[in-house]
Amino acid sequence: MTTPLLIEEAEDRVVLRLNRPEAKNAIDQEVVDLLHAACAELERSPRVALIAGSDGVFAAGADIGQLRERRRDDALRGINSGIFDRIRQLPMPTIGLVDGYALGGGAELAYACDFRIGTPRVKLGNPEAGLGILAAAGATWRLKDLVGEPLAKELLLTGRLLDAHEALGVRLLNEVVEPDELDAAGQRWADRIAQQAPLAVRLAKSVFHAPREAHPLIDDVAQAVLFETADKHHRMTAFLERRTGSTKEKK
Template sequence: MELKNVLFEKEGKIAIVTINRPKALNALNSETLKELDNILDIIENDDEIYAIVLTGAGDKAFVAGADITEMKDLSALEGRRFSILGNKIFRRLENIEKVVIAAIPGFALGGGCELSMACDIRIASEKAKFGQPEVGLGITPGFGGTQRLPRLVGEGRAKELIFTARIVKAEEAYNIGLVNKIVPLENLIDEAKAMANLIASQGPAAIRLSKAAINRGMQCDIDTALMYEAEVFGECFSTEDQKEGMTAFVEKRDKTFKNN
């Protein structure tokens, strides 16, 4: 598979995926979205990969948005198809059975902010900036911004940010819950890799089931969510990892997890 706009590499148990269009501030066009989808095929079928670090090439941007050059002449039907394409791939990223950490060096605007929100965890550099500026272009957010932003920061704040098209710096993004952690730019990728490796050292089946329980539980009432939690909790006891983790604890020795 030839990749023009997305880079993919493996380091032990983690995958590093880089949106690689620095001259366009890593803007997402259809070709880039489809390449990301193809890479998710590879990662999804690789049992050696436990976690993903997703970032953007260069120091200026994670992803500065969807590609306006491609979008500006779309018809209503073409615009809808473009939104469906992005949402399908972002939803796939959100639900993949690996933990996804966004490492955000600079601008995460529009589609870039939406891409970061489809990840499980967001680590930002001190220079990162976030926003949904679409209304200033005469459009709505189209890759999940109207849905994920309220879930992360609350309805009122999300409406303010979307309606004003205001750009927020990393510190404010952290304060409102959009970002998990802020680090110096020069430490960004190392910090993301360190967290990914820490996650990869835990029980992979338990991580996978925990992610599924959180994602599903956020979309339903608390009683249904707790029933689902009980189901996945019980499922853990059918895994080798549960036996190994608890036996190692009782025997006071290091644990060795397998991906099962």
């Protein structure tokens, strides 16, 4: 029996791959539960997370069959909004590898990632109003922060979809590559993150998302923690030694 979420683990990163090709990777309750379990592990052992789809589709949305049967109390449980917010708050960066359709809940999963890499086949947006509901799993507030109010309203209130070129133009996608290069591009981004000091990355992400009123105190506290780390001392010493060596070579 195939699992709807494939997990590929390495020492410093994890790939979470939606695997419901028969449903265009629609996000159902089982996928949500498996994503929660994966998040719990990433919270215990922080690593970069790459989130991908399969068979040329990221995620065509939440599972409409399940959504149709949900009622008031289901909405108040925040089934999808809870898992997407948990993904947003993971300690290390998340990278969405977006191919093909990323609609509704699939788009909101992509919005929850820190970075999004797409392919020319991307179709991204929120058609929920056409189904008699709203994009309640983060798009109504997160999308405005990502692309600005006018475009966010256009996507949410008219159901218009962005193609890859448009999404790249507004930086909703950080990069566009060919489909057969998507996984490698994600690994390349993870490599770049892995070259940084892990604790510095974790704290920078946390400080970035802190409420405005927490600054500048939270910046100073985080910096105080980093100033005491051996990693900071080793990296700065190596930098100074490289610079000194470079100066000697010029002489």
